[in-house]
Every structure is written in C-alpha cells, then in structure tokens.
Amino acid sequence: MLGAPYANAFVFPAPARKLLSRLRAMTIRLHRGDLPDDANLGDCVAIDTETLGLVPHRDRLCVVQLSRGDGTADVVQIAAGQSRAPNIERLLADPSVLKLFHFARFDIAVLFRAFGVMAGPIYCTKIASKLARTYTDRHGLKDLVRELLGHEISKQQQSSDWGSDSLSEAQLAYAASDVLYLHALRTRLDAMLKREGRFEIAQECFGFLPARARLDLMGWAEADIFSHQ
Amino acid sequence: MLGAPYANAFVFPAPARKLLSRLRAMTIRLHRGDLPDDANLGDCVAIDTETLGLVPHRDRLCVVQLSRGDGTADVVQIAAGQSRAPNIERLLADPSVLKLFHFARFDIAVLFRAFGVMAGPIYCTKIASKLARTYTDRHGLKDLVRELLGHEISKQQQSSDWGSDSLSEAQLAYAASDVLYLHALRTRLDAMLKREGRFEIAQECFGFLPARARLDLMGWAEADIFSHQ
Amino acid sequence: MLGAPYANAFVFPAPARKLLSRLRAMTIRLHRGDLPDDANLGDCVAIDTETLGLVPHRDRLCVVQLSRGDGTADVVQIAAGQSRAPNIERLLADPSVLKLFHFARFDIAVLFRAFGVMAGPIYCTKIASKLARTYTDRHGLKDLVRELLGHEISKQQQSSDWGSDSLSEAQLAYAASDVLYLHALRTRLDAMLKREGRFEIAQECFGFLPARARLDLMGWAEADIFSHQ
Amino acid sequence: MLGAPYANAFVFPAPARKLLSRLRAMTIRLHRGDLPDDANLGDCVAIDTETLGLVPHRDRLCVVQLSRGDGTADVVQIAAGQSRAPNIERLLADPSVLKLFHFARFDIAVLFRAFGVMAGPIYCTKIASKLARTYTDRHGLKDLVRELLGHEISKQQQSSDWGSDSLSEAQLAYAASDVLYLHALRTRLDAMLKREGRFEIAQECFGFLPARARLDLMGWAEADIFSHQ
C-alpha cells in the first residue's frame, strides 16, 4: 500500500505470480532520482545498491534500495549522469542514523563516487557474519537469510540490466529483497557477537569501512593494505 | 660508547670484521628482560621484535629492539616464560610517544601476546610505503632503506635462533639495523604521502592496526576481514 | 515451408518431437556444398559454422548456417576437401552485407581457411555483449538469448559429429538455432551500447576482427598480441 | 651540448661516473611542463613516459621523453595536476609524424589521460618484436636492444620516484635511454617483418592500439576483448 508521504511514487502491486510468491504482499515504493522529501526511514536504515557492474570507474550506480525495517522498501532509480540526490545524501551523512549494509565496502564506495558523500555510521552484516559464524565460510546474504531467518531469497536477477529505464517486476522484487532482512539479521548477529565476546572488534571493523572504501576508489581495490605482501 | 643511564648494560664493541663493516661504530646497548628504568627514548621510538617464528600461539618473543633515532639501539632479550617488562609496557602504552614499526601488525601482536599491552599510537613504514611508492611492489625494509636512504642492510640473520641465551655479534648487529633507519624512512615517506595527498588515508590505516593485530590473535590471521570472500 | 529459390533443397520437417518443440514450425533449408544461386539473404545475415573441432589446422569446416533474420535458416553442408563455395564466398566478401556472428573470431578464421575469403563487414554479438553487459561475465549465446530474448536454446548437440554425411534432426535444429536469434540480439545490444556511449568502441573492435583471425591462422592463436607479456 | 632552440633547458652533463658510462656523451635536454616551442623532432619521434605506477586512474604522468633518433633526448617533467602541454599535444596528434613506442598501449593511454589527445600514427616495437622474433618470448626493451643492437641498457631506475621534483642523474640517464634506441630497433624489426611477410599484419595491429588504449581507460584493462572467455 502506498503511504501518504509517497504520493507521487509508483507502488509495486503485490506480486501474484509464482516467481514473486515468497515476497508476500511486500510494499515497494519506486522513486526516480531521489527519496521523496518527506520520507522517514527511522534511525536505522538498510541500504543496498545496484550498479552496471563491479568496476567503480566504469559501472555507474543505477538503483538505491532502502528500508526502515518494517517490511517495506523504497527503490530509487538513479539516472545516468546524475550526481546529486539531496535526500539520500542527507541520510547517508546523518550521524544519528545507522546504515545497515551487506558488504558495505562496495556500496559506500559506489555511493561516495556517485554523490560525494561517505556514509556513516555503518553496520555490515557480512563482516558481522564472518566474526560470529565461524562454523562456516558462506557469508552471502542468501546464506545468512536462510540459516538465521529461515527464508529463501533468489539471487537470479543479481546480474541483470539495472541501467534499463524501466525495471521489470522481477528486478524490483529482487532489489527490495536485499534490504528487507538486514534489520532482523543484525539482531541475530549482534546476539551471537555478544555471546562470543566479539561485539567490540566488530565495531572497530565497521569503523574502518569508510577508509577501506576510499582506498578502493583511490586505486588500492586489489590490495589488502595490511598484508605482508 | 656506553652512556650513563645504561651502566649495567653490555656494550657491543664497534664491529671490526667485514660482515659488520656497514654498521660503522654503531652503539648497541644490550639488556636482559626490560629497558633500564632511566632509559629515555624520546617521543618517537623505532621498535622491532625477533621471535622464534611466525606462529603467534607457538613462537615466543625473544628480542625487542628500540631506537630513539640517534643511531644507537637498545636490544632487550626477553626470557622464555617472561610475561612482564614494565618499562617496555609503559612505553608501548604511552599515548605521547609515537611507535615506529616496519610491518607493525606483526610486532604489536607479538608484544600484546607477550605483555598484554596494545601499542599506540603507531606509524608503519610498510603501509606508508605501499601508499607512497606506487611505482614498485617491493616494500621490504631492505628495499626501502636502499632506495630512500641509499644504504644496504643485510637480512641474513633474520632466520636464526633468537631464543639462544647468548646472541652472536651478527645477530645483534642485524637486530639493531632493523630499528636504526625507521626515523629517516618516516621523514621521506611522509614527504611523499603529503605530496600525493595520501597522508590522511595513511593515518586512518595506522589507526586500524591495533584491531587488525587483535583479529590476528583472535583467530582471523589468514582472513582479510574486508574481502568479499 | 520451402520457398521457390530453394527448389532443390531438402526442407526439414517441422519438428514434432519434444526435443525440438521450442523451435516451433521453424523452416530449415538444407543444402550441400553451397547456397543456391538465387538465395537472397538480405543486407544483414547471421552466420555460424560447425567444424570437427577447435584446432584450425586439423578440424575442417563441416557446416555453414545462415539466416536473414526472418526465422528461417539455410544450413549448408561442406564436403571434406571442398575448397570453393562461390555463393558463400561472394556473400562473405560483399561489402554491402553486414555479417552477424557470435564469436566471429573463430568463424571468420574457419571460413577464411576453407575458402580463402575474409568476411567483412562484421558484427560480433559476443564482443558487443562484453562491452554492454558489464554486470555479468556470462557472454555465451545461450546466456544472451535467455536474458535478452527470454528463450532457452539447447547446446547439447554442440559437440557432435558434424562431419557425418547425414546430420540428425537434432543436429539440424541445433545448427539453425545458432543463427535465428542474432538479429534480435544485435538490436538489443546496440540499444545498450548506445545508451552507455560504447557504440563507437564496439565498431573499432569489430574492425580489428579480420586481423585477429589472421593472427590466429598465422600462429598467434594463443597470444593476446596487445598484452605486456 | 645544448642547441639553440633549447636555450632555457637544463643540459644534463655528459656522464662521468661508472653507472652512466655506457651512455657516452649522450645529450639530454631537460624541460619543465612542455617541449620548447621551437623543438623540432622530425617526422618520426621516439616517445616514452614515466608515471607513478601502473594504475591509470591513480598514478599520474611524471615524465615524457622524446627523441628524434639522433642520439639526443628531450626529457619533459610534467607537474602534478598539469592537464595541458600544447607542444606535446600537437606532436601526438600530428598525422604526419610517426610516434615510436615500446609497448605503446600503456604510454598512449597515459598521455591520453593526461592531455586528452590520442597519439597517432603509432609504431610499437614490442608488437613488432612479437611478430618478428618468434624464436623467443623475451620482448622487453632491454632484450631487444641487447640482441638486435648489441647494447646493454640498465632498467634499475625503472621503479623509482618519478614524481620527485628534482630527478637524479641516474633517473635522467635511464629515462633518456628508453627512447634513444627505438629508431634503430624499428629499422631492424621492419627488415625482419618484411622478410617473413608480416609487415602488413603489424600495421593492422598498430592501427588498433588507440582503441586498445581507450578500452583500458574505459575499464576493460584486464580483459582481452577478443578472447572466448
């Protein structure tokens, strides 16, 4: 359902077809260029991005997905050449809003390159999982959601043309699914981190993420700057 | 020459033989167990360690070398089983003294494991070199000293029995040589980092080193915690 | 249905069995040795070849498939030892006819070796895909047809005995399927290339393909002639 | 000796020391920012560049070396942030001047990134060597100069700080040595290419170099765009 603050947004109809069945009655708000001015995403927002590929200097930002953790998602299409998105920028920079990502390193670099704003403070579910789930080496979002939340999410649209002017329903559903579970994952991962006494080291790792992303953009993407090599 | 504060220290005789010729009249003060109480190493001290190997849970700390950058070195032998060295600990923890290392990650982990003190603040010439000397992938101490300072240092004793009760002259000369050049390297590297606008990112990397060392000791030594894998 | 210009050609019956069901009522014209004299393939023809393998000096050309993009295909069997096919040669050399291939490098080398004619001008859907679809590293024909056209094509007969005197129905259907989609793919890929400003660089790459194929035949097949090695 | 057209250039003194002995009485003209307006480099100029490293988006152009093949070299220092060098730009773009490089792909990308001008026409001694000298896989400049010209050149300064404000004599001598032999190499390589019937394919490869360099800058540096992968 489309809430008042998003009057001019396209509301993605509750999926009826088989492909989308697992996203039951999910509400997706689609925007072009930026979040609406009156969007209220709370003090802890899950964020993910879709780009044209993994090479930062080549593959532009196409979509930013956000969720306040209430089962709804805002999907913002970014135009080719667009270099400002004031509402998103304000949110990224807001020190009172925690930004949840899965593999934040990539997303915050992409967002910094697109809009010149370094996100913070940050929580990264991939790093949290590496520190908490020592019993496995599978730390993909799909793995986390399956084991910790008991859901199956599809990654089939991950490699698709996010630069297309009109995204397909499957793309929208996929994009949204990447931010709908991060709040719940954080709750589970924090409990494990605390149980094993690794909560503080996780915070220190999160704290270095902006520097790590800056190194990526500056030309050290391939290097583990801390390695002996 | 043996200075007053180190009255009970063994002074390594100025090397006469060919092997040691390049360390001309170098003054090395040898201590057992700790620095003397009245040691004064200034506000910027170069530190290196020698261990029985590279496996932290197995290979104990044997030697700590320190230099205030005046061409002299203090070499402290650490006994097997020793878990305290108050003067060294105080120095490591002193927030007003910058600690210079080459590949600090290893040394601060070793020192933390030996004495329970995490060193700080830190400057690492290997990281500085990776950020400043983009024109090469050789960031060993020997490489830095050769290119930036025009000296040749020998690494021949690097793999020797540092747990031996009495170190050879060659070992002492080698141990000292690892701390004698760090101040000069820092000067050169800082100039390059500033020239290329990378001084700040270097500081951020140095700042994460204690967390990186803690990850090593906690069991993530093999992992780049920030990698996608 | 068999059109008039192909009076002496064998017409492959519309497939009835399950295996071929996805090629609904596809018209395949089978020829021996060359295209018929009155074949008219338009100004943009999709071409593919089947050989006895991937070693140019060993594995001879067996089949040339062509389509004008109207959903029908001409499949020409080439006899062992055959070194001329005047109608095909004329088509390959005709500067007013664009030749579409998927991985043209291989096919134009095979055709040049068989008939001594270098094809041109050329469009290669694999190169176009590498430049346009930066969000994936899957650039096989099957991948392109699935994502961009929503069809599934089978590659099961790819490795089969194309030197056999009588090709099976499955082989014919497979051979045809490799040229039926290239026109539609080109349309989609050109739109993406233009959207991202990569249309010109794609043309430059197509332009080098004859030289690249000649290098393959001259003995540099393994080398990237432009690499630093 | 310093010729009239270069009145304001620093003339590097004929090297006296052992290190430089093999560059007998070589004349090197050092310039800052651009070639002098009245420089005359003939219709065939050897060009090489020195940068801060091999990552185009990170490592800036520091030095451009040029030689008209008369045993003298012009060495131009490029300042950090400099984005124009009108005389060099004019030379690069001049269709009547052949530009000789060793591994042109890198240099023309660097120059294009620095000044926005794509060099042409081009001759690349590395590609020529790969096509002519099939009896070896050593196609470094040092290898070519040794085998074809009987000289030994040193590559010791290759990895040094070319961003330094004042280059050392060793750096200048090294920089110059990279352009002094290209004319002679071209003569030898062209003779071999013609003898083996590979002169035309070499021209075709040279012709694709601007596109190859553009692909590097656009984000396909790692890919052989023509490979099957």
Added chain:
Amino acid sequence: MLGAPYANAFVFPAPARKLLSRLRAMTIRLHRGDLPDDANLGDCVAIDTETLGLVPHRDRLCVVQLSRGDGTADVVQIAAGQSRAPNIERLLADPSVLKLFHFARFDIAVLFRAFGVMAGPIYCTKIASKLARTYTDRHGLKDLVRELLGHEISKQQQSSDWGSDSLSEAQLAYAASDVLYLHALRTRLDAMLKREGRFEIAQECFGFLPARARLDLMGWAEADIFSHQ
C-alpha cells in the same frame, strides 16, 4: 525412551517430521555439562564433537556426542568457558575403553584443549577407510555409511550454530547420527583391513594420533611433519 540412569536428562521425542524420518525412533539423551554419573557406555564408545569452527585456539567445544553402539546416543552440551567434565574425562582416559571416531585427529585435539585429557586407545574410521577402501578417494562419514551400511545421512546441519543455548531438533538428530554408525563401520572396515593384510599398519596409525593431535595444538597443524618439505 529414557532409561533410569538418565532421569534428569531431556529425552528427544521420536521424530515425526519428514526431515528426521530416517532416524526411526532413535533415542537421544540430552545432557548439560557432562555425562550423568551412572552412564554406562561399554568398552567401545563412538564419540564425536561439535565446535564453533575449525580453528582450535578460537572455536570452542560445544557438544560431545557418544554412543555405545546400541542405536542410542548421549548428547552433552558444553558451556562456554567450561573446562572440566569429570565423567567424560574419565571415559576418555580409560585404557580399557576403545574410543571410536571419524577423523579422530580433530576431535581428540578439541577434547584435549577443552578438558586437558588425551583420549586413548583410539580407532579412526577415516584412517581405516583410507587403508581399506583404496578404490575410492571419498572417505567422508556420509560416503562410508552409504557404501558400507546402505544408509543415507544428512550433513546439512554440520555448519550450524552449535554454541546456541538451545539446539534445534535438526541439530540434535544430526549430532546423534554422527555416532550411531561408527560401531558398524568398524566391523566392516576391520574385515577389509584383515582381508588385505593392513590391520597392523592401521593400528600403528591409530597409535600416532595423540601425537598428531598434540602437534596440531602446538602449532604444526598445517604441516605434515613427515614430508620432505
């Protein structure tokens, strides 16, 4: 069914759901901290352990499973920080009780690290399989149980959070399944080892396992101490 000696133990209900169907009416006794005092596991006990991961110095012991080979299993949860379990310790050290493991090397190291007791005497079904089943390189427990006993066991819960305070039914069923088959496997493997004259060499390998586990804990986990390297 819950036997008298285990009055205060939780009895896992006979699984009704599909997931657990293959463990028909299996009896699992769940304990916290240690075996009950009156547990009687016979003179040949199958043992397996679950930990938080594979890094001994990081990943603590969470569960010890034991079976006397009668189709029932005792599952003992070990608390974080727990360093004693007298009944388990007594069993491990009892020279009159043969301990069966699959890949004993890992389990006896984990148990030694947790409780300071080296298990013995030992039988390892993985080593027995390597010596007896030369016709395959698949020596996982699942492979052995399938081929030699005709059962299928699931490894799906292998990588799950064994440190959780309350284990799921699926975890309990998995944990138990790892000890229920070892007695039967030993019978089959011993017959094969004797048939091929390899029973004695197997005993010698079992005899070295405590030393091998000690090497792992001492810091040689990565090394084959007997290799030439």
Added chain:
Amino acid sequence: MLGAPYANAFVFPAPARKLLSRLRAMTIRLHRGDLPDDANLGDCVAIDTETLGLVPHRDRLCVVQLSRGDGTADVVQIAAGQSRAPNIERLLADPSVLKLFHFARFDIAVLFRAFGVMAGPIYCTKIASKLARTYTDRHGLKDLVRELLGHEISKQQQSSDWGSDSLSEAQLAYAASDVLYLHALRTRLDAMLKREGRFEIAQECFGFLPARARLDLMGWAEADIFSHQ
C-alpha cells in the same frame, strides 16, 4: 541362459529390479579363477578389469570381464594371491585374437602384473575416440556409449569393493556393461577414423601400448616419456 560350455558357471539371473532394468535379459556367466577350458570368445574379444584401486604395485586384480560381442559377458573373479589363469593367459597372448579395451593402457598393465602375459594385438576405444572425436574432450566409456550408441550406462559401482568374496548383482551388472559395447564402438570409431584419414595413426598408437604399459610398471607411470620436460 547358460550355454553348455559353461556348465559349472553361475548364471546371473536376468535382472528384474529397477537398477538393472537397462541391461535387458543380459546373460552374465560368473567364473572363479579362470575362464572355463571350452570357452570360445571368437577372434575379437572385449576385455575389462576391476581392481582394488589405481596403484599397480598395491591394488590387486579382482575381476576380468570378457565378451565376444554377442551381448553376453563372462565375469571371472580372481582370488587374492592368484598368479596364473591359463585360459585367460592363452587368450591374451593369442596373436590371432584382437583384444578390445577402453583405456587399454591400464588393463594390460594390470593383467601383465597379475599373470606375466602382455596382451596383444590391442584395440583401444579411448585412443580411437581421441583421434576420431576431435569435437569433444569427453572420451569416457559412458560418453562414447551415449553419443555413438544412444545408451546410458551407469558408472555408480565403479568405485566399490571388487575384492569382496561375493559380488553384488549391481557390481556384476556394472562389470558386464563395461565390455558389452566395445565391439559396436569399434565399428563406429573405425568408420570415423577412416573417413578422416586417421586409421593408420591409430594403429601405430595401439602398437605402442604394450611398451607404454611396461613403462608404467617399470616406474614411469607419471611421465609422458615423449614430452620435452
């Protein structure tokens, strides 16, 4: 059905169960120690062997399967320690009987080691396939039977305990299936070899197989004796 010459042989009942359904009414004659004296396998016999593994000096011969190409198979169990089998030996050495194998190199080495007789003359369907089927790199028996004969054979029992005193029905069916198709494969492969002018080179390769097997047994199993290394 059991023919007269094999009066004392066990006749494997025509398989009724699903697993064996594809071997319709196949006749398998099981023997212990040798072929019966009056066995008549014609002038072209397909042979396969089963062993305890792939290490010749360790893993003994367990089973020899033979077929005259009439859809029936003789399966001979070889006892541990057995070193003679006169009827098999006579057959292997008979110069008037062609022996068909798939990957003869392994089988003739195993048979030579077991009985001291080098088989000859030999036809190897794997080598024939490598020379004829250049369009694929899949030359397993299963692949050949599928593509050239349109049957599916199972390899599931390939890694099973062939040293067992009583073989299972599944093992017998599998063992037989490895010799039932070799005659038909030879017919198909010979046609292809002749069509492509490779029949003679195939014969030369077959001729070297005894030497190749002898090299394996003499200690050069890992080496390609003809390689440059």
Added chain:
Amino acid sequence: MLGAPYANAFVFPAPARKLLSRLRAMTIRLHRGDLPDDANLGDCVAIDTETLGLVPHRDRLCVVQLSRGDGTADVVQIAAGQSRAPNIERLLADPSVLKLFHFARFDIAVLFRAFGVMAGPIYCTKIASKLARTYTDRHGLKDLVRELLGHEISKQQQSSDWGSDSLSEAQLAYAASDVLYLHALRTRLDAMLKREGRFEIAQECFGFLPARARLDLMGWAEADIFSHQ
C-alpha cells in the same frame, strides 16, 4: 680444415675469440640449401635443426646441422620457401643410417614438414637419458654433456634469428656444438641402459617417435595420446 668433398663450402675459421674458445679448432663446413653430393656422413649421423620458433605451422626450418661424430660439423642453411634438399632427404630416409637427435620428436617433425621425409631409424638422447638417468630430472643437452662428458656448452644463441641470411660466428659455433657430442652421449647412455636392463624399452620408445611426430603435425601436439584425460 676443408676436406676435398666440400670444395665449394665455406670453412668456418678456427675460433680465436674468447666466446668460442671451448670449441678448439672445430671444423665447421657451411652449405646453402643441401649437403654436397659427395658428403659422406657414415652409418650414424648426429642431426639437429634450427627454426624460427617452436610453432610448426608458422616457424620455418632455417638450419640443419649434421656430424658423423668425428668432431666436425656440416651446417646447411635452408632458404625461405625451400621444399627440397635431395641429399638430406636421402640421408633421412636411408634405413642403414642411424640418425641421432636430442629430442628427436621436434626435429623429425620439422624435417618432415620441410621436405616430406620421415627420418628413420632414430636414436634420441633425451629419451635415453630419461630412462637411464633416473637420479635427475635435468635432461637438457647441456646437462647431459656436462655430467656425462665433462664439457660445458653454451645455449646463449639458442634463441636468435636463424632466418638471417648471414649467420654470425657465434650462431655457427652454437649450431655445430649441438651435434658434436651426440655420438659420445649415445655410447655413455647405451652402457647405462644396458646395465639397468632398459635398452629394449628405449628401442621401443625410439620406434614410436615417427608416429609421435606425425601426431604433432596432425594437431595433437598438446596431447599425450596415451593419457587417461
């Protein structure tokens, strides 16, 4: 010294310079196109070839060196495009003359491709060394000559331009040195092969060499046709 039968041959002067000193007073007869009609090379001739590289379909034969084992060598330059050399062809095909090569596989393929004659009978010192000298994996000609004959030969000219019209003295000396030692090596290797009972298997390997060379030319150069892959 120039013997009568070679009246029109160029006689290479006894080397005076340091480079050639180890070839003391070696007599080298240089010919163009073929051996002289009256050349008498005995019943056992050492042969080596020089080409433009290692790709048979690309890199033509340039030089054939021959020696009858008397310390002199005939060096025959082969012109580009030359396809006949009657005297060499007669020698290659003469069944009464044993041809000695080091790594015959390459040379006989090159000679067959150049002149259409397959050499035979053949002796290959590399294969003999692999079978006799099991104590090493160094089977280069240089290694054999050093260990078995106590001489050092230079391989420096191995990679040089053998297609040049006029070969340098260093090239001629190198070319000759490759055939001067083969007779002596054969004597030593045969003694070792006989001592260890490997003389017969060596003959069998030599016998397969023409087939192996034919496989190389037919397109199986990369494959070990006898491997399981």
Added chain:
Amino acid sequence: MLGAPYANAFVFPAPARKLLSRLRAMTIRLHRGDLPDDANLGDCVAIDTETLGLVPHRDRLCVVQLSRGDGTADVVQIAAGQSRAPNIERLLADPSVLKLFHFARFDIAVLFRAFGVMAGPIYCTKIASKLARTYTDRHGLKDLVRELLGHEISKQQQSSDWGSDSLSEAQLAYAASDVLYLHALRTRLDAMLKREGRFEIAQECFGFLPARARLDLMGWAEADIFSHQ
C-alpha cells in the same frame, strides 16, 4: 688413515684438489657389498643412502654410508640385485644402536626394500629441525650444517650415477659428507628441543617413522594418512 679392522678396504686419499678442500684429511673407507665383519660403529651411527632415484619400486640402492661420529666414514657399495648384507642388517636391527638419518623416512624405506630389515631405533635430524628451528622453513642438511655448525657442504654430486661400478672421488667425498655431521647436529638440535619443551614430541615422531616408511612401500607414499582429505 686406514684402521686395522678395515685391512681389505680401499682408503680414499686425503683430497688435495680444490673441490674437496673442505673435507680436510677426511678418512673414507670404501667397501663392496657389506661392512667388514669387525667394523665397530659404536652405539650411535649416522647412516645415509644413495640410490638411482626416488622411485622405490624402480630405483635400487647403490651406496650405504655410515659414520660413528669420529670424522671418518664407511662407504659401502651395494651391487645390482644384491639382497643381503648381514653386517648392515644386524646393525639396522640392533635395538641398542641409535641410527641417525637426515630424512630417515626415505632411507629406512630403501634399506627395508633392499634387505628386508626395518631400522630402529631412529633419530631424524630433519624432523628434529622442523620442531626446533621454527624460525625457518629451510630444513635441508646443507642448511642445518651451515647454520648450526658453520660449515658449507656441497650437494653438487647428489644427482649423479651412483650405480656406476667405480665411483668418482667427488662422489665418495659427497657421500661421506652426508654422514659426518649428523652426530654434531643431533647434539645441537636436542639442546634446542629441550629448551623449548619439544623433546618428547620429537621422540614420538621418530617412533612413527617405521610405520611411515612401510606406508610408503605399501603404496601410500603420496598420502598424508592423517590429513582430512
């Protein structure tokens, strides 16, 4: 000097030439077939072997070297086909004589294969070095002798023809040098092992060596039987 018990042994003359200079006045006693009956090698004997290579089933034992640690060596040539050497066998089996080897695993397997006697008790300087010298990964005999004893030994003759009927002086000197230092190395390594608390684990490793060698001969030479794979 030749001692009385070795009256019929050849005494190797004190080396005069440069090559052997470092074995000053070393006494080597050469024997054929076995040690003399009255040889007295004390209760701790260093042993090494030379073979025709590293493949046990192919490469026979040629030489056994022994030393009682007094700077002299007995070198025993073993004939091809020899399967008994009573005095050596008695020594190997004598439980009161400790046998020192460097990489015992290989030598005791070779000796067991040659004479059917498993050596014991054993001390292996390579294993002792791996456990004591954790600061390096260089555990070759040459490395040990250099670091711990300050001598340089040559390995140049390591790969030579030990099956030759008459060994060269260089071979004899090399063979002897491999046993002359083992006593001194043991003293140094034992001191280090005790200092670090690793003496007992070393004994346990030595104790498994006969089983490890037996595994090698039985066909598990490639496998680390204790690995998880």
